Amino acid sequence: MASGALSTIIDWTMNSTTANENDFPEWILGVIRCPNSGALLSLASDQLLNQLADRHARSPMTNKIGRTVSAIPTQGLVSKDGRWLYPVVQGIPCLLPDEAIPIDP
DSSP, X not given: OOOHHHHHHHHHHHHOSOOOTTOOOGGGGGXXXXXXXXXXXXXXXXXXXXXXXXXXXXXXXXXXXSOBOSOOOSSEEEETTSOEEEEEETTEEOOOGGGOEESOO
């Protein structure tokens, strides 16, 4: 039986009947960290996401391992050190270190 934060995550996952990109539970930010730097994560602002989308439109961006990013997500988590963006898709953050999108070119 899971307890504490893990139990809460499991309960939220199991009881979510609808998931969309705006369903990300902000309380989880106190539990997860940037897998690349260990920094805290916060929700990326619309301004940052728009800036990255504009930059991506001018010159395709790549993730940490050099793969071209197909599109900048409409919601994401950004490391507090300002180095990495992690996509949030249907309320689920993709925290794979290699999939992180560098914020600075």
